[in-house]
Every structure is written in structure tokens, then in C-alpha cells.
Amino acid sequence: MLQIIRTEWLKVRSYRTFWVLLLLAVLSIPAANFIVAEITETIREQAQNKIPVNLYDFPIIWQSVSWINSFMTAVFGFPLLILVTNEFTYKTHRQNIIDGWERRDFVLAKLYWWLAFGVLALLTTMLTGTLLGLAYALHPFSFEDSRFLFYYFLQVEVSMGIALLIAVLVRRAGLAIVLYLAYIMLVDQLLVLIVKRKVGEIGGLLPMQAADELIPFPIIDKFIPDTNRYDDSVYLIMLLVYIALMIFLVFRRMLKTDY
Amino acid sequence: MSILSLHSISKRYGAIQALSGVSFEVPRGAVFGILGPNGSGKTTLLGIVTDVLKADEGTYRLFDEAPTAAQRRQIGTLLETPNFYHYLSAYRNLQVAASIKQRPEQDISRVLEIAGLTARQHSRFKTYSLGMKQRLAIASALLGDPEVLILDEPTNGLDPAGIAEVRQLILELARSGKTIILASHLLDEVEKVCSHVAILQKGKLLLSGSVAEVLVREDYVELSCSNNAALEKLIAGHPAFAHILQRHEHLQVVFSQPVDLAALNAWCADQGIWLSHLHIRKQSLEKAFLQITNN
Numbered sequence: 001m002l003q004i005i006r007t008e009w010l011k012v013r014s015y016r017t018f019w020v021l022l023l024l025a026v027l028s029i030p031a032a033n034f035i036v037a038e039i040t041e042t043i044r045e046q047a048q049n050k051i052p053v054n055l056y057d058f059p060i061i062w063q064s065v066s067w068i069n070s071f072m073t074a075v076f077g078f079p080l081l082i083l084v085t086n087e088f089t090y091k092t093h094r095q096n097i098i099d100g101w102e103r104r105d106f107v108l109a110k111l112y113w114w115l116a117f118g119v120l121a122l123l124t125t126m127l128t129g130t131l132l133g134l135a136y137a138l139h140p141f142s143f144e145d146s147r148f149l150f151y152y153f154l155q156v157e158v159s160m161g162i163a164l165l166i167a168v169l170v171r172r173a174g175l176a177i178v179l180y181l182a183y184i185m186l187v188d189q190l191l192v193l194i195v196k197r198k199v200g201e202i203g204g205l206l207p208m209q210a211a212d213e214l215i216p217f218p219i220i221d222k223f224i225p226d227t228n229r230y231d232d233s234v235y236l237i238m239l240l241v242y243i244a245l246m247i248f249l250v251f252r253r254m255l256k257t258d259y
Numbered sequence: 260m261s262i263l264s265l266h267s268i269s270k271r272y273g274a275i276q277a278l279s280g281v282s283f284e285v286p287r288g289a290v291f292g293i294l295g296p297n298g299s300g301k302t303t304l305l306g307i308v309t310d311v312l313k314a315d316e317g318t319y320r321l322f323d324e325a326p327t328a329a330q331r332r333q334i335g336t337l338l339e340t341p342n343f344y345h346y347l348s349a350y351r352n353l354q355v356a357a358s359i360k361q362r363p364e365q366d367i368s369r370v371l372e373i374a375g376l377t378a379r380q381h382s383r384f385k386t387y388s389l390g391m392k393q394r395l396a397i398a399s400a401l402l403g404d405p406e407v408l409i410l411d412e413p414t415n416g417l418d419p420a421g422i423a424e425v426r427q428l429i430l431e432l433a434r435s436g437k438t439i440i441l442a443s444h445l446l447d448e449v450e451k452v453c454s455h456v457a458i459l460q461k462g463k464l465l466l467s468g469s470v471a472e473v474l475v476r477e478d479y480v481e482l483s484c485s486n487n488a489a490l491e492k493l494i495a496g497h498p499a500f501a502h503i504l505q506r507h508e509h510l511q512v513v514f515s516q517p518v519d520l521a522a523l524n525a526w527c528a529d530q531g532i533w534l535s536h537l538h539i540r541k542q543s544l545e546k547a548f549l550q551i552t553n554n
Contacts, residue, residue: 007358015346086344095342098309099359099399100332259311 004101004109011083018079025075026120030128032072033065037132053219056136059144063218065129066152069121070215073156073208074184076117077163078177084110084167085176094259107254111247114160122153148215154239155211159184161246162207168253184208201228207242210235260323262287262407262438263308268317270303270462277303278462280317285440285455290433292453292470293442294548300462301442302339305411309336332360335400336409341392345385349376349395352384353402362403373428374398389416397425408432411442426452446544450474460552473551476542480518483509483536484527493530497523509536 012018037056044054055064087093087106096106126149133141163180170176188208195203204213214235216226263285270278278300285291293301306312308319309331321330343352353367371377374394379387387395393416400408410429414422429452433439443449449456450470457467466473484490491510494500499518504511520537527534 003358003361007355010351010355010358011344011347014351015344017346090344091340091342092344094311094338095356096359097311097328098331098336098338099356100328100361101359102328103310105328256313258306258313 001108004105005112008109008112018082021079021082022117022120025079025117026124028072028075029065029069029121029124030131033068033128033132036064036068037136041136054136054138055218056132058133058137058139058142059146060218061129061133061137062143062146063148063215065125065132066148066215067218069125069152070155070212073121073152073159073211074181076121076156077160077180077184080110080113080117080160081163081167081176081180082173083113084164085171085173088167088171089173097259103255103259104251107251110164110250114157114164117160118153118157121156122149125149125152151211151214151236151239154236154243155208155215158207158211158239158242158246161243161250164250165246168250201230204229205235205238207239210238210242214239260287261285261320262289263319263321263440264323265304265308265319266317268304268307268314268319270300270307270312270314276462278307278314281459281462281464282317283457283464283467285438287438288433288436289455290429290439290441290453292449292456293440293459294444294446294449294456295459296444296552298461299444299459301444301459302411303462304459305336305338305409305440305442309334309338309409311338332362333405334407334409335402335405336411337396337400337413338409338411341396341399343384343392343395343399346383348381348383349387349398350380352395353399356399357402360403366402366404370398370401373401375424390418390421393417394421397428405437407438407440409440412444413441414443414445414448446474446548450544458548458551465551474544474547476544476547477513478517478539478541479504479511479513480520480523481509481511481536481538481540482523482527482534484532484534486532490527490532490534493527493532497526504542509538511540 040055055061087096093106097103129149130141162183166179166183167176170179188206192203192206192209195206204210213229214232261284265282265284268278268281269276281300281304293304295301303312307314310326310328319326321334324330344355347355349371350367353370354364357364357367368377371380374397376391376394376398379391384392384395393413397410397413400410413429414425417425426448429439429441433452433454441449441453453470455468456470456473458465458473482490482494487506487510491503491506494510494512497514499514499516501513501515504513520539524534524537
């Protein structure tokens with residue numbers, strides 16, 4: 001395992017494009033949340049506290065940052081897409097096997113990145129929440145309701161799982177990025193709308209939507225609870241099923257195909 | 260012990276049968292040439308042996324054992340094209356390779372020196388010329404001084420000096436006891452450096468064995484005089500006469516046993532024919548190869 005991680009580190013340590021993409025993904029979290037925090041603060045001040053809610057107060061802050069982040073989960077897919085499709089473009093996926101990796105090692109190498117980016121997104125979100133909370137919260141620090149962070153983490157992992165699967169299936173960087181964006185931004189949302197209208201709540205179980213259902217818009221969900229939705233555990237199980245399915249499909253593809 | 264043994268390997272790409280039932284063995288210490296025209300299945304065969312391609316049928320063994328990744332780490336391989344990270348320098352690319360092969364990084368400077376790339380080791384791979392990329396791939400195959408090398412068209416893209424250097428290098432490595440599997444469509448390359456050869460055509464193994472046995476070439480004598488028709492009649496009566504290859508400006512005559520040119524000249528003169536041209540030649544390798552592949 002350490003040998004695989006060390007090798008992956010050697011591949012990227014001086015790769016500028018990768019670091020820029022990763023930095024943008026990480027910075028998008030504090031940047032977006034800071035903007036929203038400033039806007040809501042301004043609205044509150046202008047309304048002279050007639051709206052008694054603060055999105056960046058503890059403990060609701062964990063739901064707020066997760067909800068804001070859920071619009072940007074796709075960003076962590078880009079560095080992963082680049083890392084994987086580069087291997088195909090340069091045919092280094094072949095060379096890695098020729099030089100003595102098992103095919104399984106090659107998939108594990110990419111899964112380590114998949115996990116690492118998810119953890120990075122989670123830690124960045126925790127840090128952002130903590131700092132914005134210290135700046136804007138009226139109540140003391142609390143980890144209550146921090147389960148939303150975990151839901152967000154799962155959504156990032158599902159979104160990167162889709163990126164990984166597309167990357168190993170289509171192999172070309174440009175096409176993979178277009179398909180990934182199209183799925184995350186259009187196809188998933190359209191399918192959710194159509195299935196929910198024609199069939200029912202089962203539309204909420206689609207990959208990107210399942211986590212969205214777990215991270216509803218803060219405050220509003222308390223006033224207008226959605227009575228039709230399944231229990232949280234159903235969405236949670238679906239997310240885990242999607243992750244397992246994607247890992248299985250990626251392994252299957254990479255273990256059996258010609259390189 | 261054989262380094263590599265293939266048993267009835269077949270591989271199909273859609274309608275194209277890339278390999279059909281190929282079997283042969285590479286003995287330890289051999290410089291084993293896999294010879295065949297473009298598209299004959301050489302790279303497919305080596306791709307299967309290095310696990311980047313999956314055979315439809317058949318099996319292979321490395322070092323008399325079922326193949327594993329650990330065994331591949333004992334083999335230095337250059338397959339088809341040099342595959343490196345374009346944004347990394349030569350040195351850093353070799354660091355990646357050394358890490359996968361689990362070989363010490365101290366060996367990198369040695370192989371870069373052999374490949375003649377020391378001066379450019381910190382340039383990015385994408386700035387390299389075709390020949391330099393090929394040299395880097397050879398350097399990477401040499402990392403860790405493996406006992407077995409698989410080299411697929413190693414002189415591709417090299418200039419004449421580079422080709423000579425690489426052939427010399429292969430000969431030196433062979434002399435030091437290493438086993439080398441060399442795929443090439445270049446006949447003279449195989450004849451110059453290989454001890455054994457397997458000939459592939461359209462995915463089928465035509466022949467395999469020692470180079471001396473497989474690539475047999477007939478000697479022939481080229482002769483002419485003022486009246487070649489008379490000469491042809493005369494030479495047919497020579498005790499060692501076998502057959503005539505060609506009749507153009509000169510007669511090309513194959514004898515059943517080696518003939519001494521001076522004696523042949525005297526023999527003709529005794530019969531009243533004075534030769535204006537007399538030369539012993541070896542059948543070209545290309546012709547010998549075409550004879551094999553046409554049969």
C-alpha cells in the first residue's frame with residue numbers, strides 16, 4: 001500500500017495542472033461559504049434581525065455548509081478525472097503493469113486518490129464551518145448535527161465514483177469531462193424530475209439526489225417537512241450501494257479489459 | 260530452465276485473428292528474436308506475456324512458474340512505444356518506474372548514462388526527440404539490471420549511430436549472460452544479435468529454433484562470359500551443379516557443395532570458355548525470409 005501511495009506521489013508532485021485543479025476544488029469550499037455567510041449577514045442586518053435565523057450559527061452551520069457545498073461536489077471530480085485519463089493518454093497504465101504492478105494495484109492507486117480527495121473535502125468543510133462559526137455564530141461551538149458533514153462526504157465520494165467510472169470507460173480526458181459534467185449538472189437532475197413526476201419518490205434515490213435528499217435546505221425543512229420522502233436510512237444505504245457498485249464496476253473493467 | 264514458455268496462445272481482435280495457437284520456449288541465456296512483418300502479432304504476443312493484453316486461449320509461464328507481477332518486476336520491458344508521463348523529467352519518470360519495480364533509485368544515473376541521456380535528465384519528457392524517448396525507454400528497461408529483457412523494436416526511431424549503439428548494447432548484455440527477447444521486423448537486426456528466432460506471420464508461428472537453422476541461406480556463384488547460353492550448357496555439366504537461380508547479365512548458379520573459384524575458372528577454361536565475371540555471393544536475407552514466409 002505504501003509503495004503504491006509513494007509511486008502516485010512521485011507521479012503528481014511536480015504536476016502543476018493537477019495541483020491547480022485541486023487547489024481550486026479546495027478553495028471553492030471556503031470561498032462559496034464565505035460569500036453566502038456575508039450575504040446572509042447583510043440581509044440579517046438590513047432586516048434588523050426581523051428574520052431571526054442565522055445560517056452560520058451552531059449547530060445549523062454544519063447543515064448549511066454541507067448544503068452550500070452540495071452544489072459544488074463536482075469540483076473534486078476534475079483532478080481525479082485528469083489523473084486517471086492521463087494514464088490512458090500517455091499509456092502509462094500499460095507501463096505500470098509492464099513494470100510490475102498487478103492490475104489491482106493500478107485500480108487501488110486511483111481509489112486512494114478517490115478516498116483522499118473525499119477526506120480532504122470533508123476536512124476543508126469542517127475547518128470552514130469552524131472558522132465561519134467562530135466569526136458569525138451566536139451560540140458556542142458544537143458538533144451537534146455534524147452528520148450532515150458525513151452526508152456531504154458521501155456525496156463527494158459518489159460524484160468522484162461517477163468520474164472514476166466514466167474515466168475508465170471512455171479513457172479520453174475531453175470526452176470524460178464533458179460526460180461527467182453533463183451527468184452531474186443535467187442528466188441526474190432531469191431524471192430526478194421526470195421520475196419523481198411520473199413514478200414517484202423513487203426518483204430521489206438517484207445517485208446525486210440521494211445525498212441532496214439527506215441535506216435539505218436548512219431551516220425550511222423544519223417548517224415544511226417533506227412527508228413523502230423515505231427514511232434517512234434508505235438514502236444512506238443507497239449512497240453506500242452506489243459507492244460499492246462503482247468500485248465493483250471500475251475493478252471489473254480494469255481487471256478484464258486489454259490495456 | 261526456460262525463461263518463457265508459450266502454450267497455444269490465441270488472440271482475436273474482432274474479425275482479425277492476431278495470434279493463433281502460438282507455442283515456443285525461450286531458453287535461459289538466449290537472445291531470442293521474434294521476427295515478423297508489421298502486423299504479424301509480435302507486439303500482441305509480448306503484450307500478453309506482460310499482462311497488458313488478455314489471451315483468448317492458451318497459457319504462458321515465466322521462469323517455469325505461473326506468471327505474477329513479482330516476476331514482471333524481474334524483467335525489463337520496452338513494449339511498442341515509450342510510455343512516460345509527459346510533464347515529468349526523464350529522471351522523475353525513472354523514479355516512478357524504479358518505485359514500481361522496487362529497485363533502488365541509485366541505479367537511475369547508471370542507466371541514464373548508458374542511454375546517453377545524463378545531460379538531458381532534468382528536461383521534461385515532452386521536450387524529447389523520438390530517438391531520446393526510445394533511449395529513455397531502454398534506460399527504464401535496464402533499471403535494476405534485470406536478468407531478462409523484453410525489447411520490442413528497440414531501435415525504432417534511432418539514427419544509424421543510435422541503432423549501432425543499441426545493437427552493441429544488446430550483444431554486451433547477452434554476453435553477460437542475460438536472456439533477451441527481441442521483437443523486430445528487421446531481418447539483419449535479428450541475424451546480427453540473436454541466437455534463436457521465432458518467425459511469425461499473420462499470427463501464426465512459421466518456424467522457431469536457432470538462427471543458423473532457421474535462417475539458412477544458400478551460397479551461389481555469379482558468372483558470365485561473352486556467350487552465357489554456352490556457359491549455361493557447360494555449367495550444367497559441372498559435377499557439383501545444383502540449379503540456376505537467375506539468368507540476367509550474369510548466371511546465378513547454386514552448387515551442391517562448396518566450389519573453389521580458381522578451380523571453377525580453370526575448369527571452364529579447359530572447356531574453352533573464358534569467364535569475364537566470377538563472384539561468390541550469399542543469398543540475401545530478405546530472399547531467405549521470403550522463401551520461408553511464402554511456403
